[in-house]
Amino acid sequence: MxxxxxxxxxxxxxxxxxxALEKMQFKNKMVWHKETSLPKSDLIVIPGGFSYGDYLRSxxxxxxxxxxxEVIKAANSGCLVLGICNGFQxxxxxxxxxxxxxxxxxxxxxxxxVNIKVINNDxxxxxxxxxxxxxxxxxxxxxxxYFTDKNHLEELNKENLVAFKYCDEKGNINEExxxxxxxxxxxxxxxxxxxxLGMMPHPERMVDEIIxxxxxxxxxxxxxx
Amino acid sequence: xxxTNDIVEKHGLNLEEFSKIKKILKRDPNLLELGIFSxxxxxxxxxxxxxxxxxxxxxxxxxxxxxxxxxxxxxxIGDDDAIIFKIESHNHxxxxxxxxxxxxxxxxxxxxxxTMGARPIALLNSIHFGEPKHPKxxxxxxxxxxxxxxxxxxxxxxxxxxxxxFDETYNENxxxxxxxxxxxxxxxxxxxxxKGLNKSVxxxxxKTGRDGIHGAxxxxxxxxxxxxxxxxxxQVGDPFTEKLLMEACLELMKDxxxxxIQDMGAAGLTSSSVEMASKGxxxxxxxxxxxxxxxxxxxxxxxxxxxxxxxMLIILEDGxxxxxxxxxxxxxxxxxxxxKTTDTNNLTLKYNNKIEGEIPIDALASKxxxxxxxxxxxxxxxxxxxIKELKKIKIEDALVKIxxxxxxxxxxxxxxxxxxxxxxxxxxxxxxxxAIIRIHNKDKAIAVSVDSSxxxxxxFPLTGGKQIVCENWRNLxxxxxxxxxxxxxxxxxxxxxxxxxxxFAECLEGIxxxxxxxxxxxxxxxxxxxxxxxxxxxxxxxxIGGVGLIKKLSKPIGHNFKYDNSILLIIGKTFxxxxxxxFLKEIYSINEGMPPEINLHNEKNNGECLLKLINKNLIxxxxxxxxxxxxxxxxxxSIGSNIGAKIHKPKKLTNSINxxxxxxxxxxxxxxxxxxxxxxxKILRENNVFYENIGITQSDFFEIENELKxxxxxxxxxxxxxxxxx
Numbered sequence: 035m036x037x038x039x040x041x042x043x044x045x046x047x048x049x050x051x052x053x054a055l056e057k058m059q060f061k062n063k064m065v066w067h068k069e070t071s072l073p074k075s076d077l078i079v080i081p082g083g084f085s086y087g088d089y090l091r092s093x094x095x096x097x098x099x100x101x102x103x104e105v106i107k108a109a110n111s112g113c114l115v116l117g118i119c120n121g122f123q124x125x126x127x128x129x130x131x132x133x134x135x136x137x138x139x140x141x142x143x144x145x146x147x148v149n150i151k152v153i154n155n156d157x158x159x160x161x162x163x164x165x166x167x168x169x170x171x172x173x174x175x176x177x178x179x180y181f182t183d184k185n186h187l188e189e190l191n192k193e194n195l196v197a198f199k200y201c202d203e204k205g206n207i208n209e210e211x212x213x214x215x216x217x218x219x220x221x222x223x224x225x226x227x228x229x230x231l232g233m234m235p236h237p238e239r240m241v242d243e244i245i246x247x248x249x250x251x252x253x254x255x256x257x258x259x
Numbered sequence: 260x261x262x263t264n265d266i267v268e269k270h271g272l273n274l275e276e277f278s279k280i281k282k283i284l285k286r287d288p289n290l291l292e293l294g295i296f297s298x299x300x301x302x303x304x305x306x307x308x309x310x311x312x313x314x315x316x317x318x319x320x321x322x323x324x325x326x327x328x329x330x331x332x333x334x335x336i337g338d339d340d341a342i343i344f345k346i347e348s349h350n351h352x353x354x355x356x357x358x359x360x361x362x363x364x365x366x367x368x369x370x371x372x373x374t375m376g377a378r379p380i381a382l383l384n385s386i387h388f389g390e391p392k393h394p395k396x397x398x399x400x401x402x403x404x405x406x407x408x409x410x411x412x413x414x415x416x417x418x419x420x421x422x423x424x425f426d427e428t429y430n431e432n433x434x435x436x437x438x439x440x441x442x443x444x445x446x447x448x449x450x451x452x453x454k455g456l457n458k459s460v461x462x463x464x465x466k467t468g469r470d471g472i473h474g475a476x477x478x479x480x481x482x483x484x485x486x487x488x489x490x491x492x493x494q495v496g497d498p499f500t501e502k503l504l505m506e507a508c509l510e511l512m513k514d515x516x517x518x519x520i521q522d523m524g525a526a527g528l529t530s531s532s533v534e535m536a537s538k539g540x541x542x543x544x545x546x547x548x549x550x551x552x553x554x555x556x557x558x559x560x561x562x563x564x565x566x567x568x569x570x571m572l573i574i575l576e577d578g579x580x581x582x583x584x585x586x587x588x589x590x591x592x593x594x595x596x597x598x599k600t601t602d603t604n605n606l607t608l609k610y611n612n613k614i615e616g617e618i619p620i621d622a623l624a625s626k627x628x629x630x631x632x633x634x635x636x637x638x639x640x641x642x643x644x645x646i647k648e649l650k651k652i653k654i655e656d657a658l659v660k661i662x663x664x665x666x667x668x669x670x671x672x673x674x675x676x677x678x679x680x681x682x683x684x685x686x687x688x689x690x691x692x693x694a695i696i697r698i699h700n701k702d703k704a705i706a707v708s709v710d711s712s713x714x715x716x717x718x719f720p721l722t723g724g725k726q727i728v729c730e731n732w733r734n735l736x737x738x739x740x741x742x743x744x745x746x747x748x749x750x751x752x753x754x755x756x757x758x759x760x761x762x763f764a765e766c767l768e769g770i771x772x773x774x775x776x777x778x779x780x781x782x783x784x785x786x787x788x789x790x791x792x793x794x795x796x797x798x799x800x801x802x803i804g805g806v807g808l809i810k811k812l813s814k815p816i817g818h819n820f821k822y823d824n825s826i827l828l829i830i831g832k833t834f835x836x837x838x839x840x841x842f843l844k845e846i847y848s849i850n851e852g853m854p855p856e857i858n859l860h861n862e863k864n865n866g867e868c869l870l871k872l873i874n875k876n877l878i879x880x881x882x883x884x885x886x887x888x889x890x891x892x893x894x895x896x897s898i899g900s901n902i903g904a905k906i907h908k909p910k911k912l913t914n915s916i917n918x919x920x921x922x923x924x925x926x927x928x929x930x931x932x933x934x935x936x937x938x939x940x941k942i943l944r945e946n947n948v949f950y951e952n953i954g955i956t957q958s959d960f961f962e963i964e965n966e967l968k969x970x971x972x973x974x975x976x977x978x979x980x981x982x983x984x985x
Contacts, residue, residue: 046681054683084412143412174678174680244686244812
């Protein structure tokens with residue numbers, strides 16, 4: 035499977051995701067933001083980091099960069115797109131995903147391992163997970179507080195477009211288990227056609243037992259499935 | 260403009276130094292030249308009070324590739340890998356403007372490391388604040404922590420370890436020390452020494468503004484009630500630009516274009532150009548009208564003394580300019596040839612072809628003043644504390660009090676604001692004795708830790724100096740690493756005071772002795788004097804940052820208990836030394852007496868033996884015993900794992916308080932599987948290491964026979980409250 039990782043000035047999880055993709059046998063290419071065409075890809079990844087220093091608003095400037103037009107075109111023609119952390123923020127800025135990511139409720143950067151629950155395991159991104167499976171995954175962000183309007187929230191729930199929700203160790207989805215104030219504990223969402231996934235937690239950080247755990251592996255193996 | 264005595268003093272120079280300048284130039288300096296002398300001759304850049312003492316430190320060893328004198332120290336970790344690291348203070352700016360002060364402290368130390376060709380792989384910090392009840396402490400803590408996080412998180416280098424302490428001594432002068440560690444290939448290390456005539460001197464990075472002018476001079480003076488007015492001399496950081504600068508520099512370093520490279524840190528363009536020329540015994544000529552400026556009408560004086568961040572000076576090989584510029588264009592950074600190397604041995608500053616200033620390079624560097632300041636030795640304090648004469652306290656009450664104070668409370672409120680995982684090589688995060696960072700794409704790893712013990716150093720600097728080196732060494736051993744070398748950040752008061760200078764000299768003697776004995780050389784460091792306000796100096800606070808090697812990384816053992824019913828041993832002998840302990844300070848506010856003695860032979864022997872046991876996979880968890888003594892270390896192992904312990908009453912020491920709270924050195928706590936116990940005993944005996952079997956792990960309760968029983972959940976709660984309530 036061919037993947038492309040888009041690199042913006044200020045991206046800093048680009049190497050991490052590339053390592054994870056290669057470990058999972060993806061044929062990966064790095065694509066600089068000034069490029070105007072994409073290599074042929076089955077999967078496009080927008081990595082985490084601080085694209086353009088988070089100036090103006092996280093993801094806002096990257097959302098208007100040269101290569102993004104190509105990403106939008108590819109996504110609209112059904113290509114799989116994964117945005118992690120700052121990548122999720124960028125996807126909401128482009129309009130490929132609806133809603134927005136506000137500042138964390140406690141107004142601080144948060145880096146820790148949290149539990150998330152697999153809500154929809156019937157997608158290209160999640161078919162190797164069990165439904166309601168609980169994963170322990172690292173988060174690291176200032177603006178991860180997902181918010182959207184009432185109509186879209188209804189749509190997310192009705193169409194089963196919520197990918198992951200923050201939960202406690204036992205899988206309870208409640209306020210204590212919500213690290214950043216996200217609406218209904220939402221940690222990741224799919225686009226209407228389910229070919230785009232945006233998520234705040236970092237699956238690429240969870241593919242190596244020595245460093246953390248392997249709870250992120252199945253996201254990548256789902257894509258290969 | 261006539262240079263008056265008043266102007267001289269405003270530049271932080273004394274009149275004696277001014278006459279020396281006139282003698283060197285054989286004329287009066289102009290304002291630009293005076294500014295440059297002031298920037299290069301201040302304490303921060305010249306090390307004029309510390310140099311004769313620093314020379315005594317051991318800096319060599321077969322693991323050392325580059326000792327002090329470069330941007331950072333370089334050590335060999337086998338194969339073609341080198342580790343480049345350094346610690347630096349940013350105390351004064353952080354007190355005035357905590358967010359930017361701390362952030363630019365991180366930015367500055369990162370540049371020192373990637374300037375030498377290393378990709379930074381870890382950040383550490385040592386931060387000291389005044390008492391929590393002091394009106395400034397809360398906002399300083401908030402500002403410093405978000406500044407450190409703000410910079411490191413954005414540039415994408417994990418902040419993996421550190422220490423945070425509170426003490427009245429820092430009420431008016433906090434300490435913010437930042438350490439960066441990078442990885443490079445041994446044959447791709449870049450130095451600051453210029454070579455060759457007529458080579459292009461290139462300015463890269465951010466534009467120059469009026470921020471930070473005379474920042475280094477500020478760091479070389481005490482504070483007074485007007486310190487707040489110094490805000491304009493604090494630099495402003497931009498981690499995004501630094502990320503671009505780092506990537507651009509590392510990209511340029513892939514081929515052979517660079518002769519010499521130096522970051523513009525303290526004293527900006529002045530110190531970087533002088534440093535390069537001085538090391539290469541060359542002259543350097545700058546055309547200042549070419550310097551990229553952020554503001555209009557900047558004068559040569561302002562350009563030369565600005566401490567705007569995220570800038571570098573590079574001397575390029577002939578014919579490489581075009582290719583190099585292309586790289587910096589790609590990253591949208593300025594790249595301007597602003598001068599050339601010359602054979603005049605002068606720093607020559609021109610503006611639109613007119614010479615604005617000319618100073619012999621050696622007068623600014625190698626011939627800068629050096630002072631052998633008066634110092635006196637600290638007399639040993641004879642006071643002994645007899646615990647039986649003090650009002651009795653229950654062990655449980657004392658333990659609760661210590662575990663719930665800010666110095667011993669769980670620090671995750673701080674560490675969760677730092678990205679510790681980015682780069683995906685952090686095998687052990689902060690909260691343990693040392694952090695572990697894997698070398699990318701390899702099986703090996705390094706362990707890193709920063710440590711200080713101001714109370715010990717205050718009460719008896721010679722022992723204190725030895726102790727911090729040993730403490731740092733133990734922290735690396737505990738996680739299974741072989742300690743290789745250190746960097747130090749020496750935070751002291753006013754060196755013109757002979758007692759303070761004595762604290763400095765004696766701490767250094769202690770550091771020297773321990774480093775020599777442990778083959779643990781000093782490869783880089785920084786001195787910060789004048790920490791104090793209105794004649795009140797801080798306690799001497801040397802900070803040690805150590806790096807150790809783990810040859811083959813497996814899942815780190817850490818200090819958390821692993822199973823119920825395993826055996827707990829203390830390595831090293833417990834005497835019950837209570838003077839200068841956390842117990843006496845916290846419970847009785849007693850600060851008298853000597854710190855615990857250091858026996859370097861035992862340190863080395865006990866540590867090396869533990870390392871052997873860890874390498875043979877005979878240890879489940881291990882933790883060094885430090886402040887708070889045995890009981891606090893035990894509690895920490897319990898709290899992190901949610902597994903309890905059952906400890907016997909002490910067999911030898913009759914007084915439980917001495918036994919459980921004494922801070923005797925060279926000790927570790929280890930958890931061993933019952934089936935491995937005889938093997939462990941055998942190795943300990945063969946190596947003549949003293950050990951003691953003190954009990955077992957058990958589920959749910961932390962217990963000492965006939966003394967206390969408390970649920971681990973409760974201990975966890977006690978240990979996790981302070982920061983969330985503050």
